[in-house]
Amino acid sequence: MPSGRVVITGVGWVTPLGWDLDGVWNRLVRGESAMGPLRRYDARTWATGFAAEVPASFDLRERLGERAERHRDVSLSTGFALAACDDAWRMAGFDRAAPDPDSVGVYLGAGEGPVDYDAYIGAHAAGSKGQPPGAFDVGAFARVARSGLRAAAEVEQEPQLTSTHLAAEFGAGGPCLNCMTACAASTQAVGEAVEIIRRGDADVMIAGGAHTMIHPLGMTGFIRLTAMSTRRDDPQHASRPFDASREGFVMGEGAGVVILEDLEHAQRRGATILAELAGYGSTADAYRITDIHPEGKGGAGAMSAALRQAGIDPHATDDAGRPLVHWINAHGTGTQENDKIESAAVRAVFGELAPKVPFTSVKSMLGHLIQAAGAVELITCVQAIRTGIIPPTINLHNPDPACGLDHVPGTARDTNPHGGVSVCLSNSFGFGGQNDSVCVRRFA
Amino acid sequence: MITGLGPVCAVGMGAEAFWSALCEGRSALGPVRSFDASSLGPKLAGEVEGLNIRELVPKSYRKATKVMARDIDLAVAAARLAALDAGLVTRGSEEGADGFRLVGERTGCHIGAGLISTEPAELGRALAESLDDGGRFSMRKWGTVGEDEGAAGAMNNLPPLWLLKYLPNMLACHVTIIHGCEGPSNTIMGAEAGALQSVGESTRVIERGDAEVCFTGGAESRVNPMGVMRMLLAGRLAETDASVTDGAEVVRPYDAASGGVLGEAGGMLIVEEAAHAATRGARVYAEVAGYASGMDTRPITPGLNGLGNPDEDRGLTRAIRWALRDAGITPEQVDAIAPMALGVPALDRREFGSLRAALGGAAGRPMITVTPNAGNTLAGHGGLMVAAAAMALAEGKLPARVHRGTPEGADAGACEARGAGLRHVLVCAGSFGGQASAVVLKRVG
Numbered sequence: 001m002p003s004g005r006v007v008i009t010g011v012g013w014v015t016p017l018g019w020d021l022d023g024v025w026n027r028l029v030r031g032e033s034a035m036g037p038l039r040r041y042d043a044r045t046w047a048t049g050f051a052a053e054v055p056a057s058f059d060l061r062e063r064l065g066e067r068a069e070r071h072r073d074v075s076l077s078t079g080f081a082l083a084a085c086d087d088a089w090r091m092a093g094f095d096r097a098a099p100d101p102d103s104v105g106v107y108l109g110a111g112e113g114p115v116d117y118d119a120y121i122g123a124h125a126a127g128s129k130g131q132p133p134g135a136f137d138v139g140a141f142a143r144v145a146r147s148g149l150r151a152a153a154e155v156e157q158e159p160q161l162t163s164t165h166l167a168a169e170f171g172a173g174g175p176c177l178n179c180m181t182a183c184a185a186s187t188q189a190v191g192e193a194v195e196i197i198r199r200g201d202a203d204v205m206i207a208g209g210a211h212t213m214i215h216p217l218g219m220t221g222f223i224r225l226t227a228m229s230t231r232r233d234d235p236q237h238a239s240r241p242f243d244a245s246r247e248g249f250v251m252g253e254g255a256g257v258v259i260l261e262d263l264e265h266a267q268r269r270g271a272t273i274l275a276e277l278a279g280y281g282s283t284a285d286a287y288r289i290t291d292i293h294p295e296g297k298g299g300a301g302a303m304s305a306a307l308r309q310a311g312i313d314p315h316a317t318d319d320a321g322r323p324l325v326h327w328i329n330a331h332g333t334g335t336q337e338n339d340k341i342e343s344a345a346v347r348a349v350f351g352e353l354a355p356k357v358p359f360t361s362v363k364s365m366l367g368h369l370i371q372a373a374g375a376v377e378l379i380t381c382v383q384a385i386r387t388g389i390i391p392p393t394i395n396l397h398n399p400d401p402a403c404g405l406d407h408v409p410g411t412a413r414d415t416n417p418h419g420g421v422s423v424c425l426s427n428s429f430g431f432g433g434q435n436d437s438v439c440v441r442r443f444a
Numbered sequence: 445m446i447t448g449l450g451p452v453c454a455v456g457m458g459a460e461a462f463w464s465a466l467c468e469g470r471s472a473l474g475p476v477r478s479f480d481a482s483s484l485g486p487k488l489a490g491e492v493e494g495l496n497i498r499e500l501v502p503k504s505y506r507k508a509t510k511v512m513a514r515d516i517d518l519a520v521a522a523a524r525l526a527a528l529d530a531g532l533v534t535r536g537s538e539e540g541a542d543g544f545r546l547v548g549e550r551t552g553c554h555i556g557a558g559l560i561s562t563e564p565a566e567l568g569r570a571l572a573e574s575l576d577d578g579g580r581f582s583m584r585k586w587g588t589v590g591e592d593e594g595a596a597g598a599m600n601n602l603p604p605l606w607l608l609k610y611l612p613n614m615l616a617c618h619v620t621i622i623h624g625c626e627g628p629s630n631t632i633m634g635a636e637a638g639a640l641q642s643v644g645e646s647t648r649v650i651e652r653g654d655a656e657v658c659f660t661g662g663a664e665s666r667v668n669p670m671g672v673m674r675m676l677l678a679g680r681l682a683e684t685d686a687s688v689t690d691g692a693e694v695v696r697p698y699d700a701a702s703g704g705v706l707g708e709a710g711g712m713l714i715v716e717e718a719a720h721a722a723t724r725g726a727r728v729y730a731e732v733a734g735y736a737s738g739m740d741t742r743p744i745t746p747g748l749n750g751l752g753n754p755d756e757d758r759g760l761t762r763a764i765r766w767a768l769r770d771a772g773i774t775p776e777q778v779d780a781i782a783p784m785a786l787g788v789p790a791l792d793r794r795e796f797g798s799l800r801a802a803l804g805g806a807a808g809r810p811m812i813t814v815t816p817n818a819g820n821t822l823a824g825h826g827g828l829m830v831a832a833a834a835m836a837l838a839e840g841k842l843p844a845r846v847h848r849g850t851p852e853g854a855d856a857g858a859c860e861a862r863g864a865g866l867r868h869v870l871v872c873a874g875s876f877g878g879q880a881s882a883v884v885l886k887r888v889g
Contacts, residue, residue: 015466045587045595084688104764113560121571121581126670128568129575136565138669139483145670151677158559159612162876165488173762176736176879180557180612188630192645201649201736201766216583220599221607223588232544232589282654284629286548286620289508300628301549302829330573391720429609432617434629 004265005444006194007120009096009271010259012087014080014210016052016252016366021087025383028391029412033175033365035235035250042215048228050235051214052367054080054250064169070163072377073110073152073331075113078162080255080372081210085166085204088206092259093267098171103265105174105202107193109185109210110255111164114163114218115124119148121216122220141356153370166257180371182430183331185209186256187374190437191280193260203265208375221249225290227335237395239368241361242339242407244400252367256375258382263371266380275382278423278441279307279312292337294430299331299429302437310439312423314350323416325439327390329377332361333368342427343403358413359405374428374436381424381440388420389413445725445888446532448714450522450661451831453818454490454707456857458525461829463835467861471817472689473705478667481773485683486676487668488691490707492518492817500524502536505622511605512618513560513602514708515580519615519663520622522710526659527623529716531726544724549624551617552655554646555712556662556823557590557612561670570601619659627655632684636784636873637737638662639711639826640881644735646715655731656720660748662792662825663671665708672706675791678702680788695816697792697851697856699784705789707819711827713834729834733868734771734884738762743878752878756797759880764802764872767882773868775803780842780864780885782812782833785856786820796854803870811856812836812869816846826873830883833869840866863870 015029016034034052043049060198061068064086071082071258089095125139134342155161167176175196181188186209190248193207213219222228229248230239240246266273283305285298292299312324332341339361347354362380369376384390389412398408415421422442429435450458453467454472458753465605467471475481476489497509501524535542546824574596576582584594608614620629628649632638641663646658664673670704682703695702697701721728734774740759742752756796767773783795784804799807812832821828836842846862851857872882 040701042583043587045584047588047592049587050587053853056472065657105737106739117581124562124564124568125571126568126854127564127577128572129566131569131572135564136479136568136669138564139478141564141568141669142483142673149673149677151679152675154677158635158876160638160875160879164739164743164879167878168741168743171741173741173759175738176739177645177737178638178879180633181616181629182611182613186741194632194650195648199652216586218587220602224599224602224606225608226604282630283549283626284553284616284626286624286626289511289617290605290620301626308510312564326535377772389658408674421567430613432613434613434617 003029003262004196004198005263006260007263007266008258008259008274008382009266010092011382012084013256013376013379014084015254016054018055021086026364027163028365029389031392031394033236033394034367035238037186037235040049042213047230049232052250053214056255072257073156074165074181075156077111077113077133077210078165081110081162081166081257082169084439085091085170085259087205088257088259099204101171101173103203104172104175105196106163106167106172106176106206107189108163108178109189109209109371110159110178110346112159113216114159116149116322118152119145119215123146148367151374157300162201166206170206172206182432183370184372184428184430184436185371185436187426187428187436187438188282189379190375191282191436194280197262198262203262205260207260211369212253213370214251214253218262226337233251237362241334241364241393241397242400242403243396244398246334246336247329250367252369254369254372254376256372257378258378265327272304273443274386276441276443277438279306279310279439281437283355283435287433289432292341298433298435299342299345300348303425306425306437306439310441323357325423325425326421327379327384328357328359328361329423329424330361331427332363334363342404343405346405357407358390358408360390360408362391364394368375378426378438383427384421384424385442388416445716445718445721445731446713446834447721448526449718449831450526450529450712450832452518452522453494453709453821453828454492455817457712459529466817466832466843469846470560471692471846473819475689484611484672486672486681487684487686488705488741488856491667492708495521498617501622511609513609514665515663516618518665518708518710519555519712520618520665520711523619523659527711528712534623546657547623550627550656551625552627552646552649552658553616554630554642554658554660555616555624556642556772556826557615557710558823560610560612560666561736562610564599564669569802570598573601574598591856616654616662627658634823634879635875636826637879637881639823640873640883641737641829643883644881647732647735650717656717658715658717659712661712662823663710664821664823667706667708675706681706692816692835692846695787696847697787697813697815698796698851699849700789701849702787702789706818707820709818709828711824711831713827713830728888730837731888732883733886734767735859736763736766737881738766740878755876757794757799757880759876759878760872761801763880763882767884768876771884774813775806778803778806778809778866779811779866779868779869780810782829782869784873785815787815808855810842811854812843813856829871833871833885836886837866837869840864
């Protein structure tokens, strides 16, 4: 029988600051920025020609050895996910004793693989060349597409392929799902994976997300939306969550994978428990396609639901007057709208205690990993619980009074003198009004 | 409980039109009309005609239809029909209509979606403005900053909200806004299997008390040049001569001489907590009695080729077994099967292998097939299959089949509609890459 409690027994990530678990964490604690001019393509004339790219030294073959051959056609983001999952899987001890495939599932919030640019762009341009507006020469398109596109690489762009590669590589025959709820996706995937374990459909879930939109059409889409920072001359200081001068997010990429496990299953096999995934809340704004509900109703609803499930009262304190939630990992994108409204949502949930709850954004350093953001940020919560350190929000020199909470500017905070970090919330809100929040707690 | 059906596909819009087309054995697979496909190998499709999305949304929402890709149109149209069919009044159904008013916080939305193709003329025209003298795409010309560096601002030919037309979660985004669904919402990727997972996950959300009512199902259209190209490369479409104009001649599920034909569909449903449905006196089509997902750890995926089993999709076998267990029934209690039946021989073979492995002799139960009528509509298909199965249970009737071939082993050949004492119908589907799902529907009463 499942115990109803779900714990984390392994974590792994591939981020713009690297992929070594403690190495990336130490860089976050030191307040390092991963941003720089784009290397992947020539973007010098682009309004946003910089991003937080995964270091070019990432090599799936180096990470997986001969096993990488089975995954030779994968998209960049599937490669990130395979590497992150390999680390998480080993940390959970499953490389030594693999679980029964029927008891293991996968739930990712992975994004689509980037298109095959030369053929894709070439085919579309060929179809429109010399045509009047609105007309398209399908024959010219098809000639270029048919000769340029490779079948094996095309199917790898289907977003669910990342989860199926993980299932094949790590032997997961149970439920296999992939959600695409934009920037909320991998937090939602983790939350839904917890529900799958709770209802007894799996003992172990591989959960998280992977994504890259650092490619010409992905960047174009966000440039046209004017959602990204255009601080071209100073990328390292472009991501400025909660600062009055913030003007958009900075694109990142990567993957985060956690191994979730039914508590009894983990205890029976003597696994090291890193933390408990204690609560999950999910709501829809049902407001507008481009704007967040101005009062942050959906975001507040997701946080409240996650806390309720974890049995934590946001208005209560411990004997020393410290709120019960020790860190909120903000969605904190660095857009004017998000940071203001998310702060209002935190106020709505925590009331008078809100200014006493550290509420920071690692996106100031990592950038916005889009669908992978939630899982990577969840892992920062696990690390905060393990170390007692809350990483800073960097580039925050001129706090916006409309945010005005405890954003831990500039320098990491050591909470160990006050008892460390026991409870975190991690928020992820997506375009289209999708709001997800998870509550992660020190296991006791 | 399934209390509303909103199928939108080539053979009809709405539960009644869809069901009567299936019972009459009508097929709507013909030459592609929405663009000139004469130069493509696959030239046939099941297209939805006469869908005017502006007429199907509240007046105040008409402006937003400009940022809806075809997949979104189909989802929005199908969700509206499902809500009306269920007698639900939302801010998206007609003003002043009679019916039950939804509580936003207690209403969820789970939609299976696919990769949405960009409108080719819109993207192509912008790209064509950015070619260099050698005819190659120029990143420099595409950019907007620094004329001395070669910027020509070509990307500004794309509208500002261009990206939002094509994000897969925009199906659920528009549906939740139009109908005011503020509860749990999700977008599950995975073609036919993803739509069944959406139906299953909606059911679970209701069971765990997080919602009373959910919009659920799937919608997708790959009837566009890039979509056809992707499906052709994936080995799912038949290449035909211009002389072949009747798609029902091509799609022959479980016949080795068959080929796949694309369609487009919105397959949205309303699922509802049982007591909630009873209290408001809703008509119940069927109960979602069992649901499971499974995965083939040796899938037939291009990158993983040579490992998979050509005779069985192990993920589908697992999903079917677990869904029956969840429903508390034996294989012999399955009265009919609504499988994918894509008419792609390699996939049909694996699908029927799984049905045999999971059901034994019951794999020969009568099948409900939709692909010869409406084509393969991917995420839409999953929703249509559930809708057809739910109608069959509610009406006590198996629809006609327009099959022109000789299915091997499966009871999927041509037949007229006929009355049948159905109690349980199994709906099941696999997907690209090995993800699979199964749902057991049960007659109510």
